[in-house]
Amino acid sequence: METLEQFIQSNPPSKELKRALAVQMSQSGQSYRQIRDILQVSIGFITASRQSYKRSGVAGLRSNYWGTEGYLDAEQKQSLFEWLDGQDAWTLEEVIDQIEDEYGVVYQSLQSYYALLKAAGFSWKKAQPAHPDKDAALIQEKKRT
Numbered sequence: 001m002e003t004l005e006q007f008i009q010s011n012p013p014s015k016e017l018k019r020a021l022a023v024q025m026s027q028s029g030q031s032y033r034q035i036r037d038i039l040q041v042s043i044g045f046i047t048a049s050r051q052s053y054k055r056s057g058v059a060g061l062r063s064n065y066w067g068t069e070g071y072l073d074a075e076q077k078q079s080l081f082e083w084l085d086g087q088d089a090w091t092l093e094e095v096i097d098q099i100e101d102e103y104g105v106v107y108q109s110l111q112s113y114y115a116l117l118k119a120a121g122f123s124w125k126k127a128q129p130a131h132p133d134k135d136a137a138l139i140q141e142k143k144r145t
Contacts, residue, residue, distance in 0.1 A: 002057075002058045003058070004020055004023060004024055004027075004053070004058060005024075006058075007020050007058045007061065008020045008021065008024065012061075012062070013063065015063060016061055016062055018039050018041055018045075018049075019045075019049040019052070019053075019061040020049075020053075020058075020061050021039060022035055022039060022041060022046045022049045022050070023049050023050055023053045023061070025038070025039075026046060026050055032046050032047075049061065071103075071105040071107070072099075072103060072105060072116075076103055077116070077119065079102075080098070080099065080102075080116070080120070081119075081120040081121075083098060083102075084117075084120055084122065085120075092110070092113060095113060095116075095117070096113060099113075099116075
């Protein structure tokens with residue numbers, strides 16, 4: 001079983017480290033106010049950390065959040081990327097429709113679609129045929145000199 005000291009030495013993520021240090025400092029007799037000022041945490045954080053450690057040991061100090069599961073799995077993403085590569089041209093609306101029709105997924109934000117396109121190696125930014133600030137007359141004048 002991992003001890004509190006071993007856990008601290010294992011270089012855990014900062015929030016987990018603060019929990020462990022709060023427990024260790026309170027066990028060594030420091031007041032909650034001292035701990036609060038040193039670690040820049042609330043007294044409630046210290047209390048919750050101590051209770052969690054008392055109830056579950058070092059495992060209680062670890063973060064249980066690992067993010068949400070994506071709507072499309074790796075196989076579905078690969079299939080979508082192949083569909084995108086197979087198209088001569090497509091619009092974002094067509095991509096949105098394809099994802100909804102094929103997989104039944106509708107993202108809440110356009111940013112999610114942009115992230116999928118980026119993962120597929122595409123850019124959603126429109127290319128310009130020429131620089132928008134190009135001044136043909138100025139270029140000709142500079143060529144003469």
